[in-house]
Amino acid sequence: MKSNVTNRQMFFILFLTLTTYTTIDLPKIVASSAGRSSWIPILISAFIFGISAVIVTKLNNMYQGKMLYDYGQEIAGKFFTVLIAIYYILLYFLIGTYLKIKLATLLKSNFLPTTPQFVVLIFGILLFGYVAYKGITNVARVFEIFGVLFILTTVMLSTVMLLEGMSENILPFYNSNDAKNFLTTMKDLVTPYTGIGVLLVIPFSSVNKKAPKAAFLTLLFIGFIYVLLVEGTIMVLGLNNTITLNDSFIEGIKVVQIPVIERTDIFYLVFGLLSMFAGMISVYVAVLEYSCKLFPRIKRIILMFAIDVIFFVLSLFGLKINNMRDVFESFAPYLVIVACMVIPILLFVVAKVKKQKEKA
Amino acid sequence: MKKKYKILLLNFLIIVLAAFTAGCWDAIDINEKLIITTVAFDLEGEEMKGYLETANIQASQGANTSQTNAKKFNVISTPSKTIIESRAKLETKLDKPVFLSGVNTLVLTEDFANKYLIEYLYRFRADEFYRKKGNVVFTKQSPEELFKVAQEKDVSLGMFLSDMVDTLEKEGRIFLRSSERLIENLSSPYSGILILNAGTQDNEIAILGYSVVKDNKVAGFIPIEEANGLLLMKSKNPKLSYDVPYKDLKLTIEVTSKKPKIKPFYKDGKISFDLKFDCKAKLMYGDKKTPYDLTDKDMKKIGDFLSEMLKNELENTVAQAQNTFNCDYLQFDDIFRIKYPEDYEKLDWENEFSKISITIDVNVDMSTTYMMDYNTGEPK
Structure with a gap:
């Protein structure tokens, strides 16, 4: 199965996977700790994770045509690579489950209040599984379409929010009293960057030579998009309302007035859901690719159904947990730092040292 | 998987999804x-x-x-x-x-x-x-x-x-x-x-x-x-009409204004604000037969008089907020907070508001509405 992507497709994979986690409740999360200075920790996080994305892409470029599971064996040996693969599978099962519950909850509260959530889960999981089964190249092609629609809608609505909102709500841009909470905010911003790890399952080719630069700029772009939607929400709703309302971005969208589009929230959710679907497909692809490598004798389609079942069972358990977001956020940032920073950096350093030794 | 099974599966998914996204359970x-x-x-x-x-x-x-x-x-x-x-x-x-x-x-x-x-x-x-x-x-x-x-x-x-x-x-x-x-x-x-x-x-x-x-x-x-003063202060595009006495005339003037420029100051524990209003005034008509023979000097005098009128009105509006209600519904607190965020958090605005010193400056740009002479195509 062909599994290459272009740099443009990589941009959309990163963009959609990363924005999945955040757009709807991001303003509430960051404004709760960093107030009107939220844009600062957002941009710092984007910069830090931009460096992380550069390392991941450089690592992939060092071993073109291979994914982490293949080149990991050359760098760290088979035993450690299998451990790393299992770690990623478990992590993406957790994240995937969290995202599916989030999707089911979002659909229930906005579109399907009486539809049983397990029905939404069954169809969601089957669909995402099928798309992931088609492989990363096809997924990347779908993402190009989803991505353009999602960027246009998000930027347009955020801009309207900035135009209709009150500048008093976001000023001053910096308050020294907020600065002491920046670390807490940055910890809350870690989980959205899980998508960087998905790049590790994509074998790079010669067309990805400029991938590190593209990945870094993508992360900065995502940072600016986050800033745009957080500032837009605060401008329209005010700081207190943004902190109080759970889906503050959606509430902010409801308040703005655009000619012709009476229900701006539904308009956004149509495209916002595309982003959520994309994020879940990415996570699914990662689990499936690692599983295929770990169990090469089992057919891809059988693995896909097995993953479907596991996701479904985990999601049913997850639905029973109260305050799922708080439970998830209490441990997820540490797991994500290990997955997206610690492991790639360690592998990159070891790979560099090995290459230096080989040269010597 | 054989192609026909794939197509069948895909069609099944599409039909099921169509039903699911249409919200069959929830349709009311x-x-x-x-x-x-x-x-x-x-x-x-x-x-x-x-x-x-x-x-x-x-x-x-x-x-x-x-x-x-x-x-x-x-x-x-x-x-x-x-x-x-x-x-x-x-x-x-x-x-x-x-x-x-x-x-x-x-x-x-x-x-x-x-x-x-x-x-x-x-x-x-x-x-x-x-x-x-x-x-x-x-x-x-x-x-x-x-x-x-x-x-x-x-x-x-x-x-x-x-x-x-x-x-x-x-x-x-x-x-x-x-x-x-x-x-x-x-x-x-x-x-x-x-x-x-x-x-x-x-x-x-x-x-x-x-x-x-x-x-x-x-x-x-x-x-x-x-509430004219309030409008001048808080409305995005206030449009007000005033009757201004001048000589033996009663002139009706329409006033529009942009949002005022408000500058807060905090020195030695004292808060003060400078408010600057740039108003455009248009002489609409008078209560007597034309011509009025108003010269530029007359127009300036009318503008000065109107400026003083507006200033009094705005001062009364501020005094009403500070003294009558002791309530900052004019939202000076937001302007102060933006310039001095750390100091604002330490202050009790409820106590401070009535003590604030506020200076108002009104600038009026006078003009006249002319009738068009359709014979010459020029205003008369």
């Missing part, structure tokens, strides 16, 4: 819901009274001949002890589930607001089905009187009020605070805001002025006739 025809257009609350003694105005869709469509003479909007009300009880009791009088996204205006009496404003607005914010674009309007009268006038005209009170305030705001005749802004202000450590006050006048629904909300209570009322 809009005719099966009661569209709420206005919510109102009053307090009589210890007992509150809740009102719901619902749209009678069948009467509006005239679909059913027996309904064609029916009112387009129905009002139901119920007395209760608490807000929860009120909602529960109101719903027992309805034959269909309510649709709250159609609420245009919340009408609250000042008595109700004095006791339940925070509780009700927090409830409003927490209920995701409420239409947050709606306006909040206070009234001194019983909502029953307002509904009665609206029913006589066969219009929705909420929709009528909503259209009226939108029109007046666009024309620069009033300034409006949305429900979101009201809740935001009331959630801040310091709260002071003006809310539109509606009532009946000569058996017509009208905007009568502004209720001063200080903390979570109604602290006073400013009639709309005395």
Whole structure:
């Protein structure tokens, strides 16, 4: 199965996977700790994770045509690579489950209040599984379409929010009293960057030579998009309302007035859901690719159904947990730092040292 | 997998998804819901009274001949002890589930607001089905009187009020605070805001002025006739008319203004503000036959006189906020907070506001409206 992507497709994979986690409740999360200075920790996080994305892409470029599971064996040996693969599978099962519950909850509260959530889960999981089964190249092609629609809608609505909102709500841009909470905010911003790890399952080719630069700029772009939607929400709703309302971005969208589009929230959710679907497909692809490598004798389609079942069972358990977001956020940032920073950096350093030794 | 199985699976998924996204479980025809257009609350003694105005869709469509003479909007009300009880009791009088996204205006009496404003607005914010674009309007009268006038005209009170305030705001005749802004202000450590006050006048629904909300209570009322200074300060595009006496003439001048430039200062523990207004004044007409033979010097004198008039009006507006109500509904706190965020957090604005020194400077740019001479194509 062909599994290459272009740099443009990589941009959309990163963009959609990363924005999945955040757009709807991001303003509430960051404004709760960093107030009107939220844009600062957002941009710092984007910069830090931009460096992380550069390392991941450089690592992939060092071993073109291979994914982490293949080149990991050359760098760290088979035993450690299998451990790393299992770690990623478990992590993406957790994240995937969290995202599916989030999707089911979002659909229930906005579109399907009486539809049983397990029905939404069954169809969601089957669909995402099928798309992931088609492989990363096809997924990347779908993402190009989803991505353009999602960027246009998000930027347009955020801009309207900035135009209709009150500048008093976001000023001053910096308050020294907020600065002491920046670390807490940055910890809350870690989980959205899980998508960087998905790049590790994509074998790079010669067309990805400029991938590190593209990945870094993508992360900065995502940072600016986050800033745009957080500032837009605060401008329209005010700081207190943004902190109080759970889906503050959606509430902010409801308040703005655009000619012709009476229900701006539904308009956004149509495209916002595309982003959520994309994020879940990415996570699914990662689990499936690692599983295929770990169990090469089992057919891809059988693995896909097995993953479907596991996701479904985990999601049913997850639905029973109260305050799922708080439970998830209490441990997820540490797991994500290990997955997206610690492991790639360690592998990159070891790979560099090995290459230096080989040269010597 | 064989190709035909793939296609079958894909078709199956598409059909199932189409059904799922269309929300078969949840489909409720809009005719099966009661569209709420206005919510109102009053307090009589210890007992509150809740009102719901619902749209009678069948009467509006005239679909059913027996309904064609029916009112387009129905009002139901119920007395209760608490807000929860009120909602529960109101719903027992309805034959269909309510649709709250159609609420245009919340009408609250000042008595109700004095006791339940925070509780009700927090409830409003927490209920995701409420239409947050709606306006909040206070009234001194019983909502029953307002509904009665609206029913006589066969219009929705909420929709009528909503259209009226939108029109007046666009024309620069009033300034409006949305429900979101009201809740935001009331959630801040310091709260002071003006809310539109509606009532009946000569058996017509009208905007009568502004209720001063200080903390979570109604602290006073400013009639709309005395709110010119407020408009100059807070409206995005105020448009006011003044009668200015000059020599033996009474001149009518239209004044428009941009938002004032406000500069806060904080020195030696003292707060002060400089307000600078750039107004454009247009001489519209006088009360005598033309020609008036007004020279540039005359125009300057008229401009200076008007400038002094506006300055007095603005000073009175500030004095009213500082001394009469001791309430910063002019939102000087926001301007100060933006410039001095750390100092603001240490200050008790409630104590500071009345002591603030405010300097006002008004600059008037006078011009005249000329009649066009169609023979020469030039103004005459």
